[in-house]
Amino acid sequence: MxxxxxxxxxxxxxxxxADAPLFIDRKQGRGVYDAVVRPAYxxxxxxxxxxxxxxxxxxxxxxxxxxxxxxxxxxxxxAFFPSLExxxxxxxxxxxxxxxxxxxxxxLVPIETPQRQLLLLTxxxxxxxxxxxxxxxxxxxxSNEVWRTTGFIRALPRGLVYLxxxxxxxxxxxxxxxxxxxxxxxxxxxxxxELYTKMPGYETAGPxxxxxxxxxxxxxxxRKYWLAYQQAFSAGKTxxxxxxxxxxxxxxxxxxxxxxxxxxxxxxxxxxxxxxxEFDTGVFAYNLIKRGFKHGLRIVGTLKSExxxxxxxxxxx
Numbered sequence: 001m002x003x004x005x006x007x008x009x010x011x012x013x014x015x016x017x018a019d020a021p022l023f024i025d026r027k028q029g030r031g032v033y034d035a036v037v038r039p040a041y042x043x044x045x046x047x048x049x050x051x052x053x054x055x056x057x058x059x060x061x062x063x064x065x066x067x068x069x070x071x072x073x074x075x076x077x078x079a080f081f082p083s084l085e086x087x088x089x090x091x092x093x094x095x096x097x098x099x100x101x102x103x104x105x106x107x108l109v110p111i112e113t114p115q116r117q118l119l120l121l122t123x124x125x126x127x128x129x130x131x132x133x134x135x136x137x138x139x140x141x142x143s144n145e146v147w148r149t150t151g152f153i154r155a156l157p158r159g160l161v162y163l164x165x166x167x168x169x170x171x172x173x174x175x176x177x178x179x180x181x182x183x184x185x186x187x188x189x190x191x192x193x194e195l196y197t198k199m200p201g202y203e204t205a206g207p208x209x210x211x212x213x214x215x216x217x218x219x220x221x222x223r224k225y226w227l228a229y230q231q232a233f234s235a236g237k238t239x240x241x242x243x244x245x246x247x248x249x250x251x252x253x254x255x256x257x258x259x260x261x262x263x264x265x266x267x268x269x270x271x272x273x274x275x276x277x278e279f280d281t282g283v284f285a286y287n288l289i290k291r292g293f294k295h296g297l298r299i300v301g302t303l304k305s306e307x308x309x310x311x312x313x314x315x316x317x
Contacts, residue, residue: 188251227266
């Protein structure tokens with residue numbers, strides 16, 4: 001990705017990327033960024049002497065070099081994220097301020113964070129869209145099937161999806177409120193724990209459908225299965241059950257899977273979240289389940305078949 005990508009028009013629907021996420025997957029985010037954007041090298045230091053422009057290569061091909069001042073580059077990014085303006089100067093200069101630019105050089109050390117990599121990844125996908133290769137969806141109505149078709153899921157590079165999930169007061173049929181149903185999780189020092197058996201709806205759902213006479217019949221059976229959980233959903237009870245398991249396990253969550261109803265007919269999206277023990281249980285219980293149901297969430301991730309989403313980051317609404 002070149003500097004021109006940073007100057008691309010960022011959709012107003014994605015300005016929430018400037019917020020601090022509840023959860024962000026550092027490892028997976030870096031992996032997707034490296035695989036899709038394919039930066040030529042990692043810049044470790046930039047030097048601006050006497051106010052002269054410096055040469056900056058930003059995630060481009062090895063033969064591509066863009067000449068632009070480092071400050072000008074970040075100004076283009078900050079144009080879409082005003083809240084970052086006060087932070088960038090202090091971060092890149094390491095707290096040093098040049099009082100006489102004719103005699104003093106300032107070392108600029110780029111700051112690499114998962115949030116910035118996610119921003120640059122987003123801008124890269126926007127550039128692909130401008131070139132006629134649409135590989136991302138901004139989904140404000142999860143019940144709409146257009147973002148989860150087989151064609152979109154299987155095409156490369158991997159599709160990126162930005163989900164706007166409604167809260168309790170915002171959902172209108174066929175869209176439903178944000179109901180995160182924990183299905184399984186791995187805890188440090190304990191291993192994998194089944195969670196769906198402890199959730200409201202388990203008793204009425206019956207056994208999980210593994211076979212049917214046709215693929216369509218199997219899909220319908222699974223809709224009915226998850227619809228039982230959806231109809232019995234209680235944000236408070238679900239949160240408490242997850243907290244009980246976490247208290248017994250006495251270890252942080254390595255990964256956790258959820259089922260997310262996306263229509264009032266039992267259609268669901270499988271979410272795979274990998275905190276790798278870096279986040280408190282409260283993020284995945286109170287913040288995602290209880291507050292998510294009441295206020296909604298914003299989720300970005302890579303889409304797989306089923307449909308299934310590898311979650312890169314989760315934001316509050």
